[in-house]
Amino acid sequence: MPASRRGSGSVILPSGQTLAIHTRTHDEEDLPHATKKTMADHLRKYESLFTLTPQRMRMIVEAFTECLELGLSKPNQIVPMIPTWVFGWPTGKETGDYLALDLGGTNLRVCLVTLQGEGKFEITQTKYRLSEEQKQDDGQKLFDFCAECLQTFIESNTGDGPGQLRPNQLLPLGFTFSYPCTQERIDHGELIRWTKGFGAPNTEGRDVADMFKKSLEKYQLPVELTALINDTTGTLIASHYVSPRTKIAVIFGTGCNAAYMERVPDIPKIAHLGIASDAEMAINCEWGAFDSFEHEHLPRTKYDAIVDDTSNKPGEQAFEKLISGRYLGEIFRLVICELIDEGVLFLGQNTYKVEKPYCFDTAFLSLMESDPTDELLMIIGIFTHFFALETTLAERQFFRALAKLVGRRAARLSACGIAAIVNKMGLLEDGCSVGADGSLYNKYPSFAERVHEGLVDIFGDRGRNVVTHHAEDGSGVGSAIIAAMTKARREAGLYPNV
Numbered sequence: 287m288p289a290s291r292r293g294s295g296s297v298i299l300p301s302g303q304t305l306a307i308h309t310r311t312h313d314e315e316d317l318p319h320a321t322k323k324t325m326a327d328h329l330r331k332y333e334s335l336f337t338l339t340p341q342r343m344r345m346i347v348e349a350f351t352e353c354l355e356l357g358l359s360k361p362n363q364i365v366p367m368i369p370t371w372v373f374g375w376p377t378g379k380e381t382g383d384y385l386a387l388d389l390g391g392t393n394l395r396v397c398l399v400t401l402q403g404e405g406k407f408e409i410t411q412t413k414y415r416l417s418e419e420q421k422q423d424d425g426q427k428l429f430d431f432c433a434e435c436l437q438t439f440i441e442s443n444t445g446d447g448p449g450q451l452r453p454n455q456l457l458p459l460g461f462t463f464s465y466p467c468t469q470e471r472i473d474h475g476e477l478i479r480w481t482k483g484f485g486a487p488n489t490e491g492r493d494v495a496d497m498f499k500k501s502l503e504k505y506q507l508p509v510e511l512t513a514l515i516n517d518t519t520g521t522l523i524a525s526h527y528v529s530p531r532t533k534i535a536v537i538f539g540t541g542c543n544a545a546y547m548e549r550v551p552d553i554p555k556i557a558h559l560g561i562a563s564d565a566e567m568a569i570n571c572e573w574g575a576f577d578s579f580e581h582e583h584l585p586r587t588k589y590d591a592i593v594d595d596t597s598n599k600p601g602e603q604a605f606e607k608l609i610s611g612r613y614l615g616e617i618f619r620l621v622i623c624e625l626i627d628e629g630v631l632f633l634g635q636n637t638y639k640v641e642k643p644y645c646f647d648t649a650f651l652s653l654m655e656s657d658p659t660d661e662l663l664m665i666i667g668i669f670t671h672f673f674a675l676e677t678t679l680a681e682r683q684f685f686r687a688l689a690k691l692v693g694r695r696a697a698r699l700s701a702c703g704i705a706a707i708v709n710k711m712g713l714l715e716d717g718c719s720v721g722a723d724g725s726l727y728n729k730y731p732s733f734a735e736r737v738h739e740g741l742v743d744i745f746g747d748r749g750r751n752v753v754t755h756h757a758e759d760g761s762g763v764g765s766a767i768i769a770a771m772t773k774a775r776r777e778a779g780l781y782p783n784v
């Protein structure tokens with residue numbers, strides 16, 4: 287063991303929480319040459335495993351583009367390319383009060399949205415945390431919980447003041463249900479499969495809109511389920527409402543997915559419905575499923591294979607498992623565990639805390655990457671506070687470099703997905719704006735920058751024509767706008783489809 291000096295101090299997390307830290311603070315010089323060399327050697331190995339060359343990226347884009355086409359041409363493909371029955375862009379003149387319910391990967395959110403037209407809106411919202419048990423409990427119970435939260439929200443926002451709901455006012459509701467659902471109409475959705483760790487039984491294969499309507503009836507709520515939407519579709523519409531250059535929307539959060547607006551004649555699988563040929567419809571790609579089961583195109587490491595095998599849905603969501611916030615921390619942790627087993631890290635310390643699956647939050651990766659101190663105090667804080675582990679400077683530098691590799695790979699793969707849609711829709715010449723949302727996009731330093739670098743690696747300089755921007759709130763505002771668009775279509779006699 288190298289000679290070490292013990293130190294202590296504190297570090298402040300972005301949440302404001304202060305962590306007391308205790309550390310083995312060797313100087314680099316204190317480490318035997320062999321140790322330093324080993325960390326550097328290991329880093330080289332992981333660099334080659336996690337780095338994506340521009341050439342490899344272009345191959346992925348090519349395969350991805352083919353999968354998008356296939357999903358549009360036939361039903362039940364790996365990337366399902368789901369028609370959403372959201373026809374065309376909002377006019378910007380949508381107005382009125384709408385309720386929006388968003389069942390996300392982590393929270394349930396209820397919003398009252400007042401659309402004021404011309405890209406303006408007001409929103410009142412409440413969030414309810416979902417427990418792990420609820421995600422695995424019976425599906426109908428989950429929807430009952432949604433209805434119960436909606437009831438509490440309606441009760442506490444009813445009154446005669448400005449911005450309040452009037453007693454028994456019947457309100458249209460947009461339900462953002464961000465899991466892959468096949469839709470035959472806008473207020474219908476058959477759950478193909480749960481993603482993001484959800485597993486509620488008695489739900490897959492069933493119409494979740496119908497299940498939710500049953501819960502609304504049970505609680506006798508004065509709402510009408512107008513539209514069932516995916517968060518990406520909501521984001522597409524909300525971003526376009528405020529920024530009409532938006533052509534694609536992407537979510538980089540607990541899960542990962544994209545939506546864009548397609549010409550109806552280019553969706554061969556719905557040709558038999560005879561929808562007007564000049565119509566456009568939003569497509570929920572469900573691109574998280576790209577390369578599922580076959581694992582032919584994506585650069586999977588053995589850590590990715592472990593994440594997949596030990597998940598509640600082995601084989602599924604292959605692309606999402608390399609990118610989304612739910613998995614990045616776990617990929618990092620599996621590398622750390624390998625190095626513990628090899629006797630490289632944390633010698634002589636009890637590592638049981640870090641050996642627990644999914645204990646390493648993806649937020650830690652972004653904190654480690656943005657640690658501004660020479661000593662890497664934030665990294666010291668994370669390891670001492672959460673895992674009772676002391677670290678050397680060489681280890682901390684390795685952790686930071688590893689976080690960067692995992693985060694960078696995720697961003698570059700995301701660029702491949704965006705590039706495939708850009709390719710397919712011929713958006714490169716004129717350029718386009720991509721509305722992006724989700725914790726990874728919003729909170730991971732340099733994620734957006736790395737996506738942009740990736741686009742340039744794929745397309746050369748013209749890749750600069752495609753720019754991501756922080757999107758408008760799709761599950762709240764987007765859902766309200768879609769409910770408004772649907773109401774208008776109904777009033778014009780255009781429901782359910784054409």
Ligand code: BGC
Nearest residue numbers: 464465466481537541542543
């Ligand atoms: C779901 C998508 C969703 C994405 C982002 C994925 O796991 O399958 O429907 O859009 O997560 O929330």
